[in-house]
Every structure is written in structure tokens, then in C-alpha cells.
Amino acid sequence: MSVCFRLFGAGLLATLAGCDGPLSNVELQRYLQTAQVHPGEAIEPLPEINPAHVFTYDALTLRNPFQAVPGRGAGNWQVSLVGDELDGDRARQFLEGFDLEQFEMVGTLSNDLETNALLRLNGVIHRLKVGDYLGRHNGQIASVDVAQVEVFEVISDGRGGWLERSLTIPLKQHS
Template sequence: MMRRAYLLLPLLLALAGCGDSNVQEVRNWMKEVDAQTQPTVQPLSEPKKFVPFAYAPVEQTDPFNPNKLLTELAKARPGGGLQPDTNRRKEFLEGFPLDAMKMVGTMEKDRQMYGLLQIDRTVYQVRPGQHAGQNFGLITSVSEDAIAVKEIVQDAAGDWVERMSKLELQESKENTK
């Protein structure tokens, strides 16, 4: 019996804590503070008046017309109308990029200097005036240590510009030993 009394004692103490002891005081205090407190809300400013823009496409240029844009770009191009000749027949060496070509030597035939270009395992003779490379390259000069190539490429704006490249003589491994 005593044992039951000890078990019920904590239960009775827990239930006593749930009583309405000081809750009424807190509720009265909250009502007082709520009655005395006045909220301060700043008024919103008036919204700005929207004035729509009336676009008259008949009187002005349509900014989204691609034909008008291309016409204006063509007028403003500083390239002077430089373009590659796409109607001429391509030469054999125009099928390879310049970085796949290696200058391996020179030779002179009939007082004309020829450059020797190696592509894969084949060696080709080239002279000024011939075309080489995939960017409309024209060989402008051949010297003992380099072949100069003038390429016509498009820049970021789409204009055709000239770019000078040089294929320099590659020292063979047999000569360095």
C-alpha cells in the first residue's frame, strides 16, 4: 500500500502544476498592455503614374527587323568589302589545316624558290601564289627558314580580315644527333 502511495505522489504533483495558479494574472497584464499600445504604421506613398509609350512602327525603324540590322552592319563595316574568292577552284593543299603542315626544307628550281611541306608522310612542293590551308590561305613568300601564308578569316563581328601565318622550318631529329 505504501508502495502505491509513493507511485501516486509524483502523479499528483504533476497534476498540481497544471492548475490555474498565475495564468489569470498574466492574462490581465496582456489585456492592459494591449489596451495601452497604439500601433504606428507609416502611410504608403502614392504609386508613380505609369505613362505608356506609343510605338509607331510606320514612322520609325523596327528594332527587331533582321534585314535592317544586316543592312546597317554592311554600311558600317570597316573591312572594305574584303572577301575570299569562293568561286575559284580549290587547290589540293587547301584540304588540310595549316597546323597539320610542317616545313621540312626548300629547293630551288629555275631560279624559283620552292618550299617543301610535309603532311602526314608525304612531301609537297609549294611556291608563292599557291593556296594552302583551310582558311583561304595564299602563300606570299618562301625563304630558307619559313613560308609566309596570308589567310582570310572571319572575325567575331563576321567581317573578313587578313591574318598572316608562318610555317617555320622544322629541324629533323637526324640533324640534331
């Protein structure tokens, strides 16, 4: 270990000795004389600094993704007593696996007995009538009109009670 320390010390002394040679003093004196005679030429001007691009974060003005889409007839949840009547053993239908906000009403089909709503989901048109289930929260079609479909949803509040809301899916024009 002492051999390594001796070699390191010798290398350090050799490096420091090279910095103080007569040649470096001559070059330093020459540079200082040039800088005194031509002060503007000896030092290069500082480069022009452009201000950094300012980024404005505009996401605060966007709609909260966890709230219903405005204009889609989203109602507010309110306390309900209807949840006690829900049939927990009922087989879930295919359309109950999707959020109501994904459905678009594209038209109606009517006959003498009933009016059916035509709802589009992921590019597929589904024909539904009053009483059919859809949406993740026990949604059930309450009424079908030529301009909108009203859906009634019920969800557990997690404390033994129930919340309900009624919302409408308006007819989408030019679909």
C-alpha cells in the first residue's frame, strides 16, 4: 500500500511541477499584454441568451373525467328506498357492463304497442324497450321518447342504504 501511495505522490508532484514552468509564465504574460492593448478583442462577447419557452398548464380548465358529461342529462345521486327491492339473483344483461355515458341514442322504432329506443354502444346499435337494464348501476329504462331515453339507476351507498338518480340520454342529431 505504501508503494501505491508513493507512486500517487510522485505523479501529483510531477503534475504540479509542470504547471509552474517558465513557458507557462511567458504565455501568461503575453496574454495579459494582449488583453491590455486590445481589451475588446481579448474577451469574446457573451452569447445572446434567449428566454426559455413558457409552458402553460391548461388542464385545469378541462372537465373532470370522473364527472358526467355535460349536456348528457346526468342527474344527481339522492337517497333512495328503492334499493331494497332490487333482485340480487337476477342474471346481469350484456349492456350492464358499460357506463351509461358510453351510450348514444340514435333513434326510435315504434308500433302500436310500444316504442323502442335505438342506442349505439361502441359502434353497435341496440334495440331497447322500457324495463330493459343497462349501465353498471342497476340502470333500467324508465321511459322512451322520440327525443330522449330516461334511465333510472340505483346504487348502494356502502353504508346499508341506497342512492338513486334519473338521467336522460338525448337523441344525437346527425348520427
